[in-house]
Amino acid sequence: MADIIRLLPDHVANQIAAGEVVQRPASVVKELMENAIDAGATSIKLIIKDGGKVLVQVVDNGKGMSETDARLSFERHATSKIQSAEDLFQLNTKGFRGEALASIAAIAHVEMHTKPENVEMGTHLRIEGSKIIFQEVAVTPLGTSIAVKNLFFNIPARRNFLKSNQVELRHITDEFHRVALAHPSIGFHFYNNGSELFNLPVTNLRQRIVHVFGGRFNEKLVPVAEETQVVKISGFLCKPEFAKKSRGEQFFFVNNRFIKSAYLNHAVVSAFEGLIKNTNHPGYFLYLDVDPKSIDINIHPTKTEIKFDDEHTVYAILRSTLKHSLGQFNVVPALDFEH
């Protein structure tokens, strides 16, 4: 029998990988904003058109890229963030897979402008469906701008699967909230179809929450602070009387990365036991800092799930810390409270 196994061409492999990394425009928003943060940006601008289907652009004032790096950044498994497998256990960056830009470029029209410090001219590059259309020297400010147009232009099935502009914008806004809440020390702008949705100045966490969710949040927040050998916990709970029937504002960040965890959510809910109706959901903005060696964030391509070495201990510390915070604020039971 003849041999039939072949290696897939790069552009096909990239398209397949893209299916995992990029589900919708909001995934592009997440990846581009995380890259801007990893590049040390202090100011990040997000520009969207038509729910991100027509355009997702992120402009940062981070460290930029050299001419060669600009081209290499679109290669699969090309990254400046890790060098060895050991580095995976001490990650200080959001990215490390070197897959995002390669994936995005496989399924969209991408235009990049980038310039590092101490050089006069930057790079302007266009890549479409993994194919570099041109790369030229260009006048461009320090930092990087990446514009992603016509997402899934070459995968009609995926493009048709996208929801209305309004729904896609909601997903994008969720991602924006997560990144903005994780980084109050970075300034953010967010424009949708030419109008400004958010202008978030550099500030502290309490003010950032208020800027994102509105002034009424200021009186809702109960501060949380605890530091143990295993985990440092900070952030805010919403007072029990503001618990809602819908889930609303529930945010966990581990080492400044937004994560989803039903298990840790359970710890929060159980700290509110007796203070809210069990059909209501508490609001929270909780930041856990742990030794990077004690977690594995490599278990999911979009990295919203992580694995703790010692989940039970984190759960127990979290629960007792939150109970203490709620107790300190002399919170009265809100069982009869109606919304």
Ligand code: ADP
């Ligand atoms: P990863 O973030 O996992 O390294 P990406 O595909 O997202 O993979 O990016 C590849 C590389 O391109 C990064 O490691 C980084 O060196 C460079 N890069 C991407 N975006 C930016 C940016 N906004 N500013 C500076 N460098 C960037």
Ligand code: MG
């Ligand atoms: Mg990245």
